Amino acid sequence: MKRLCFVLSTLLITCSLAFSQSNPTVNPGGGGIEHSTSQNKCLSGSQRAFIKKQLEENIQQLKAASLLKTNTNPEIVSFDFPLQKTAALDYSNFYGVSNYVDHDATAGIVDYKCNARSYNGHQGTDFFTWPFPWYSYENNLVEVISAAAGTIVFKQDGQFDQNCQWNNQNQWNAIYVQHADGSVAWYGHLKSNSLTTKDIGSSIAQGEYIGVVASSGMSDNAHLHFEVRDDAGNLIDPYQGNCNNLNSDSWWQTQLPYNQMRINAALTHSAPPVHDCPAANEVTNFNNNFIVGETVYVGAYYKDQTVGQTATYTIRRPDLSVWDTWNQNFQQNFNASWWWWPRDLPEEGPFGTWRFDIELNGETVIHSFEYLETNLPIELTSFTASLTKQNTTLLDWQTASETNNSGFEIEHSIDGTSWEKIGFVEGHNIADKYSHIHQNPQRGVNYYRLRQIDTNGDFEYSKTVSVEVNRNNTISIYPNPTKDKINIIGTENQPINIKIYNSTGILAADFTSNESEIDIRHLASGLYIISIQLDKLISVQKIVKN
Numbered sequence: 425m426k427r428l429c430f431v432l433s434t435l436l437i438t439c440s441l442a443f444s445q446s447n448p449t450v451n452p453g454g455g456g457i458e459h460s461t462s463q464n465k466c467l468s469g470s471q472r473a474f475i476k477k478q479l480e481e482n483i484q485q486l487k488a489a490s491l492l493k494t495n496t497n498p499e500i501v502s503f504d505f506p507l508q509k510t511a512a513l514d515y516s517n518f519y520g521v522s523n524y525v526d527h528d529a530t531a532g533i534v535d536y537k538c539n540a541r542s543y544n545g546h547q548g549t550d551f552f553t554w555p556f557p558w559y560s561y562e563n564n565l566v567e568v569i570s571a572a573a574g575t576i577v578f579k580q581d582g583q584f585d586q587n588c589q590w591n592n593q594n595q596w597n598a599i600y601v602q603h604a605d606g607s608v609a610w611y612g613h614l615k616s617n618s619l620t621t622k623d624i625g626s627s628i629a630q631g632e633y634i635g636v637v638a639s640s641g642m643s644d645n646a647h648l649h650f651e652v653r654d655d656a657g658n659l660i661d662p663y664q665g666n667c668n669n670l671n672s673d674s675w676w677q678t679q680l681p682y683n684q685m686r687i688n689a690a691l692t693h694s695a696p697p698v699h700d701c702p703a704a705n706e707v708t709n710f711n712n713n714f715i716v717g718e719t720v721y722v723g724a725y726y727k728d729q730t731v732g733q734t735a736t737y738t739i740r741r742p743d744l745s746v747w748d749t750w751n752q753n754f755q756q757n758f759n760a761s762w763w764w765w766p767r768d769l770p771e772e773g774p775f776g777t778w779r780f781d782i783e784l785n786g787e788t789v790i791h792s793f794e795y796l797e798t799n800l801p802i803e804l805t806s807f808t809a810s811l812t813k814q815n816t817t818l819l820d821w822q823t824a825s826e827t828n829n830s831g832f833e834i835e836h837s838i839d840g841t842s843w844e845k846i847g848f849v850e851g852h853n854i855a856d857k858y859s860h861i862h863q864n865p866q867r868g869v870n871y872y873r874l875r876q877i878d879t880n881g882d883f884e885y886s887k888t889v890s891v892e893v894n895r896n897n898t899i900s901i902y903p904n905p906t907k908d909k910i911n912i913i914g915t916e917n918q919p920i921n922i923k924i925y926n927s928t929g930i931l932a933a934d935f936t937s938n939e940s941e942i943d944i945r946h947l948a949s950g951l952y953i954i955s956i957q958l959d960k961l962i963s964v965q966k967i968v969k970n
């Protein structure tokens with residue numbers, strides 16, 4: 425669907441002085457993505473043949489069972505947009521189009537607008553999620569919804585969904601919906617096990633949930649392939665245009681513009697974000713809370729970046745006065761682009777809720793972030809987070825002075841925005857070293873901060889630190905050897921099946937648990953083989969019971 429084609433070198437501010445006036449404008453870091461015109465395919469010939477055969481068989485069976493009526497409404501169906509974001513996704517726009525239907529039957533490429541925004545032989549429209557498609561994928565933030573009412577006539581599920589290259593032959597996860605006029609919409613590349621639980625033969629309403637956008641099948645990033653066929657199986661392009669030689673009318677209730685530069689999001693980060701595939705290689709570095717001495721990276725995200733357009737960026741103090749403003753003139757066309765600038769806020773404040781605004785073509789997108797003072801009654805000289813061999817997080821901090829310090833609440837977050845208290849450590853009221861272990865960090869990036877509380881109830885937050893837990897689906901156990909219990913790391917309190925075999929292969933225990941700590945006092949001393957199953961992941965390890 426896309427390829428990275430351009431990355432500007434980043435210019436970092438090396439001077440850490442706080443400016444009382446605006447920072448000088450520096451060149452941004454960032455880049456763009458344009459759709460690929462290489463010989464890619466969303467479906468192979470054999471996959472397509474398999475789907476067509478299944479659709480024919482299912483439709484015949486459903487008709488025989490009186491579960492499917494066709495041509496009850498010979499009107500052309502009218503599609504709603506097939507994607508929606510959940511309330512938890514704080515973007516103003518969340519997708520772009522990489523490929524339309526190819527109308528050139530030969531080796532050339534012609535989309536409905538007589539341009540070449542497609543690839544040779546493409547039979548659908550590809551909508552990619554943007555920015556941070558893997559963050560949206562992992563948190564189920566962009567949903568595929570039924571463009572029109574109909575009946576589910578075929579489903580494919582359970583396939584790997586984090587592909588980063590087109591050249592694989594995996595099946596995709598998909599749902600196929602037949603409408604009252606006999607036409608069928610294909611929704612492909614969905615997230616495994618995200619599909620609606622409705623069975624084949626069930627009716628589905630317009631706008632009803634279908635699944636989550638992912639990268640299953642032949643795909644190089646998270647996107648929806650939306651394909652439409654009429655009741656005779658002929659390809660339809662839902663977009664009306666001069667070079668659409670399949671059908672003359674638009675099938676959309678509202679046909680969206682072919683190419684329109686829009687702001688998808690204004691965001692703030694603790695460090696430059698990394699856009700890469702799959703999920704483990706994408707680093708959001710989202711941060712909305714900054715203290716003196718931390719650099720704010722303001723980020724701008726666009727779809728359809730267009731040469732000649734100009735965006736205006738403004739950073740506003742809590743009273744909305746302008747602290748810094750600058751323009752960006754776009755020099756290149758991109759399907760999707762991202763740009764970021766480092767800024768050091770004034771050391772003396774003002775403190776409170778600041779804003780980063782982006783203005784483009786009369787539209788303004790606002791992002792708020794907190795700038796907090798750091799004059800804690802305690803003086804933190806360090807606060808670090810590190811991952812242990814057991815995949816737990818070790819938090820260490822040190823104070824240079826303490827007065828009236830009740831203690832430290834330890835807070836954890838997986839998105840850098842919503843926080844949960846995971847522990848409390850009492851203050852020593854004398855300069856000291858502290859540590860705390862978080863037993864169950866989640867796969868991916870884990871954020872931590874300290875909420876230091878005074879004896880009078882006042883509190884201050886520390887800076888935010890993070891660790892990334894390896895996402896290679898590893899399950900580990902400790903301690904080994906052990907006397908009375910084992911701790912399981914990497915299952916995040918999800919239900920797991922545990923089988924314990926003795927050294928002669930006889931099953932000594934077989935049970936399901938969602939605890940991370942397992943009591944094995946009842947087992948005799950000796951060598952055991954432990955098999956832990958989480959979904960399709962099975963980990964087998966030897967352990968010695970003393």
Ligand SMILES: [Zn+2]
Pocket residue numbers: 466523546547548549550648649650
């Ligand atoms: Zn496609």
